Amino acid sequence: MSAHLGPTPLRVVGQRVPKVDGVDKATGVAQYTVDVRRPRMLYARLLRSPHAHARIRHMDVSRAQALRGVRAILTYRDVPPVVHAGQPQPRAGSLARDQRILEDRVRFVGDGVAAVAADHPDILEEALALIQVDYEVLPAVFDPFEAMQPAAPSLHGTDRNLVIPPFIVRHGDVEQGFAEADYIFEGRYETSRPMPAYMEPDACVCEFDPSGRLTVWISTQAPFMVRGSLSEVLGIPMSKIRVICEHMGGGFGAKQDLYQYPYLCVLLAQRTGRPVKMEYTREETFVAGRSRHPVVIELRQGVTRDGRLTARQARFVANSGAYASHGPGITRVGTNALASLYKCPHVYIEGLCVYTNAPIAGAFRGYGAPQAYFALESQMDEIAAQLGLDPIELRMRNMFQPGDRGPAGTPFREVMLPACLQRGAELIGWAEKRQRPADPGPIKRGVGVACQLHSATSYPAVKEAAGAVVSINEDGTVQLLIGAADLGTGAKTVMAQIAAETLGVGLDAIRVVSGDTDVTPYDIGAYASRTTFIAGGAVQRAAEDAKRQLLDLAAQELHAEPADLHVTDGVVASRSDPGRRIAVKDLVASPGGRSARTIVGRGTFAPRNDYSFAAQFAEVAVDTETGQVEVLQMVAVHDVGRVINPTTAEGQVEGALHQGIGYALMEDLVVDGVSGKALNANFADYKMLTALDMPKIYVELLESVDDLGPFGAKGLAEDGVCPTAAAIANAIYHATGARVRQLPIAPDRLLELIP
Amino acid sequence: MHRFDYLEPATLSEAVALLAQHGARARVLAGGTDLLTALKEGWERPDWVLSIGRVADLRYIRYDSRDGLRIGALATVREVETSPLVRKHYPVLAEAAGTLASVQIRNLATLAGNVCRASPSGDTLPALLVLDAEARLVGPSGERRVPLARFFVGPGRTVMEPTELLAELVLPPPRPGTGAHYIKHSLRRAMDLAVVGVAALVALDGETCVDARIALGAVAPTPIRALAAEEQLVGRPITPDAAEAAADLAQAAARPITDVRGTAPYRRRMVHVLTRRCILRAAELAQSQGRLP
Known part of the structure; x- marks a missing residue:
């Protein structure tokens, strides 16, 4: 059914068109949540716990209440005691309900204990300081292994502080597999706590109108999840809640969660009868945002002399922090990822997700896979080195075939890793650089590779669907309504391209409307590399539905068969008799004075998942006297199916490489092991790569033909981050002989490892 | 606020x-x-x-061969970094200035401000120390000149009275045959604080080192001179062994702390590596300067 399989060449899909909202963003016209200002608006902020674990004996807000300009204060006594999930994905198998809006118990440094609304943001800090909280400090635990001990303090009353029961993936019999192995490799890999550090801090504005209808402007990846959760927890019918997020400055996964603040903001608006705005400070985005999970992976693999994997056994232990958030989901995805990537007949992987009194970990680009692939791809490199095999050759010997089952349990339609590896090796000059004699001075260069495969959508854990509506205006232009949010990735542009291509109209004829739950069809949210794949599929179907209606009308007007008609540049014409033609605008609103016709196309798309593939190569220079690593270049070859817009697609890979290199070398929120305080919750001490730190990057996109997604598109957003740390670690090994098993690869730790 | x-x-x-x-x-x-x-x-x-932004005549960089370099309190770090006078006569100061934060910040920040801030990791301070810079302070009872070697008291603390202003920095004219180099050791190439900073200045007469100065940043409560290391170098050629021996002494002079930017043992080790590299590079520069017509 896909258009690209037909004879007509693509006109809009595959083009480097600029972002449809680019001018609005560049000129500052685009309204972000932090830009929203309402008449008589109040400002609110949370008081946060200084203790990692404590019970609140008593709170006295009287002095804060008396401060001039303070309009309302909420404590745990003032909020509905509803237990809910931070990750409100409906019907996810992994939902964990473990948080309250406010509670007489705090579980990490930064847990909210009260909220204040006031006339002006300047007095909030003073008001918060006047709230007296009498804490009974409780023993705290920060290490997941300690937290699993019987004597450890319990956070939520679960067995061994586990968020969910152990998640097990098992194929074959690992004992047999190890018995068949000639060599056994073992390693313990430890990953860090990077933060998404999006440009736009978390923010919302909540306002009730006189009839009790609530409008929430919020920086979110999932407007419908926000609406659903607010409705469920606060008891407001969905018809009375409108959630708006037209533009956002990044989310990277973290903004799928509902933190405490939107609930509190709604309650403050309710109590004061005025609009209320809450905006995180940058420090709050660190201490009370969501990090990638720090994970310890104990990995053991058996391999034959000729490099065939016989057994893989592993334990994936994720530190969830104080609440579950996406812990269940990332444990599932990370454990599945550890079981996959290369063919292995005997696999036993155990995934554990553990509560600790650390800051909350959540969804962040890669969702368990960056951690899993760091371990797996590091060990593959180690095996290759020990067996004297080229790392690419070892991978080729263990490659999946089409029809084999991937990490999500569904079969691969294609396995594009060999093509990615081959092309990447050519681009970086692999054969020559692997043979290069060691550099003479203290600076040593090396090249390394790591692979990944990733599933777009969270199928089958969630059977997702997306919706779109295409409505044709009287002049032939098009309103495209999509439920999917655009995090800043260019989703609106890609959706517009798909609609324009399908309808046979120009891109400038499409107006994209998104991020408004009152207007658009339902969408579960923008995450899991899903939007182009699944929302794009819905757009394609909605556009096809509208086009079918147009062609039926045109067939009547032109006395032709619908199958003989095509739409090009806004004109419907007969293939067999090109003189028979009519403009779309004349079809919709006849010049004869009759009322315009209503042409509305609807589309939903609920596919199963599809896999995308990547091989990434790193070339590094390591200063063996200081432990400093310079990434000289990265080559990223990705198979993502049809590329709808090469510019935004390459941008996704480039951005992912930026975060991936940061993950490898420096990004890490450091939590003090005694107090539980974050030691670098600011941009001075939380290091991200600057433009000057970025290496040369070569991105090449392979376009395997796969007609599941729109025009054959697959997912892409997360892939680039997943193998980057291992590629760099492997290049460091090639350069120095130091095998790194801990992230970030800090100079002081690396220096200890260099032989 | x-x-x-x-x-x-x-x-x-x-x-x-x-x-x-x-x-x-x-x-x-x-x-x-x-x-x-x-x-x-x-x-x-x-x-x-x-x-003091509107105070007339504080924004200048002046040089003459008798009195040396004078940098007014409002001269920006970027002006120092790009000044032809500084680049010609005190290239190590331009080099160090260019490592501070980002171009945008250097366009606003003043060199005098970097001195008054007295951060142990201040990027221009080791270079100013090896160049024997002095601060001209003005106060209610007149003015005084304080060598930077005696200026810093602790993190963020200096000998300045609350009623004093730093009006200008004064650097003596460079002696011929000197070379100097600054190494900033940080995780990033911009917008970062030094984990360790080392500046070295070497003056050669033929092959023999006749003067040496080494200053260390971010390894003590103030930027410090490594005096024993300096003495070690004087009176002999700068060989890799001599640099190594001086680096040992510089390392012994460092009293770093462990914080989120680096551990004390790592910082000590880096003082050694970077001092050695810095001395050898400074000697190279001194030699190439000596060969100039």
Whole structure:
């Protein structure tokens, strides 16, 4: 059914068109949540716990209440005691309900204990300081292994502080597999706590109108999840809640969660009868945002002399922090990822997700896979080195075939890793650089590779669907309504391209409307590399539905068969008799004075998942006297199916490489092991790569033909981050002989490892 | 943010008089890259902010071969970095200035402000120390000159009285046959603080080192000179072994702490590596300078 399989060449899909909202963003016209200002608006902020674990004996807000300009204060006594999930994905198998809006118990440094609304943001800090909280400090635990001990303090009353029961993936019999192995490799890999550090801090504005209808402007990846959760927890019918997020400055996964603040903001608006705005400070985005999970992976693999994997056994232990958030989901995805990537007949992987009194970990680009692939791809490199095999050759010997089952349990339609590896090796000059004699001075260069495969959508854990509506205006232009949010990735542009291509109209004829739950069809949210794949599929179907209606009308007007008609540049014409033609605008609103016709196309798309593939190569220079690593270049070859817009697609890979290199070398929120305080919750001490730190990057996109997604598109957003740390670690090994098993690869730790 | 009154004197004497009046309750504003952050974060809560931005004739970089270099209190770090005079006669200062924060910050920040901030990791301070810079301070009872080697007292603390202003920095003319180099060791190439900073200056007469200065940043409560290491170098050729021996002594002089930017043992080890590299590079530069016509 896909258009690209037909004879007509693509006109809009595959083009480097600029972002449809680019001018609005560049000129500052685009309204972000932090830009929203309402008449008589109040400002609110949370008081946060200084203790990692404590019970609140008593709170006295009287002095804060008396401060001039303070309009309302909420404590745990003032909020509905509803237990809910931070990750409100409906019907996810992994939902964990473990948080309250406010509670007489705090579980990490930064847990909210009260909220204040006031006339002006300047007095909030003073008001918060006047709230007296009498804490009974409780023993705290920060290490997941300690937290699993019987004597450890319990956070939520679960067995061994586990968020969910152990998640097990098992194929074959690992004992047999190890018995068949000639060599056994073992390693313990430890990953860090990077933060998404999006440009736009978390923010919302909540306002009730006189009839009790609530409008929430919020920086979110999932407007419908926000609406659903607010409705469920606060008891407001969905018809009375409108959630708006037209533009956002990044989310990277973290903004799928509902933190405490939107609930509190709604309650403050309710109590004061005025609009209320809450905006995180940058420090709050660190201490009370969501990090990638720090994970310890104990990995053991058996391999034959000729490099065939016989057994893989592993334990994936994720530190969830104080609440579950996406812990269940990332444990599932990370454990599945550890079981996959290369063919292995005997696999036993155990995934554990553990509560600790650390800051909350959540969804962040890669969702368990960056951690899993760091371990797996590091060990593959180690095996290759020990067996004297080229790392690419070892991978080729263990490659999946089409029809084999991937990490999500569904079969691969294609396995594009060999093509990615081959092309990447050519681009970086692999054969020559692997043979290069060691550099003479203290600076040593090396090249390394790591692979990944990733599933777009969270199928089958969630059977997702997306919706779109295409409505044709009287002049032939098009309103495209999509439920999917655009995090800043260019989703609106890609959706517009798909609609324009399908309808046979120009891109400038499409107006994209998104991020408004009152207007658009339902969408579960923008995450899991899903939007182009699944929302794009819905757009394609909605556009096809509208086009079918147009062609039926045109067939009547032109006395032709619908199958003989095509739409090009806004004109419907007969293939067999090109003189028979009519403009779309004349079809919709006849010049004869009759009322315009209503042409509305609807589309939903609920596919199963599809896999995308990547091989990434790193070339590094390591200063063996200081432990400093310079990434000289990265080559990223990705198979993502049809590329709808090469510019935004390459941008996704480039951005992912930026975060991936940061993950490898420096990004890490450091939590003090005694107090539980974050030691670098600011941009001075939380290091991200600057433009000057970025290496040369070569991105090449392979376009395997796969007609599941729109025009054959697959997912892409997360892939680039997943193998980057291992590629760099492997290049460091090639350069120095130091095998790194801990992230970030800090100079002081690396220096200890260099032989 | 704490409320304050804003003062904007037009002359140096007016500024000094206002400072004499408000003293410790006032903070001086020049580039503002440190002070504004401190005000916003509440680390500083002055009642008066005294801007010297409109004081005439504080923004200059002047050089003559007899008196050396004079840098006015309002000269920006970027101006120092790009000044042809500084690049020609004191290239190590331009080099160090170019490692501070980012171009945008260097366009606002002043060199004098970097000195007054007295951060142990201040990027221009080791270079200024090896160049024997002095601060000219003006106060209610007149002016005095303090060598930077005696200027810093602790993190953020100097010998300046609350009523004193740093009017200019003065560097003696460079002697012929010297080379100097600064190495900033940080995780990133911009917008970062030094984990360790090392500056070395070497003066050669033929092959023999006749003068050496080594300054270390971020490894003690103030930037420090490694005097024993300097002495080790003087009177002999700069060989890899000599540099190694001096690096041992510099390492012994360092008293670093462990913080989120680096551990004490790592910092000590880096003092060694970077001092050795810095001395050898400075000697190379001194030799190439000696060969100039």
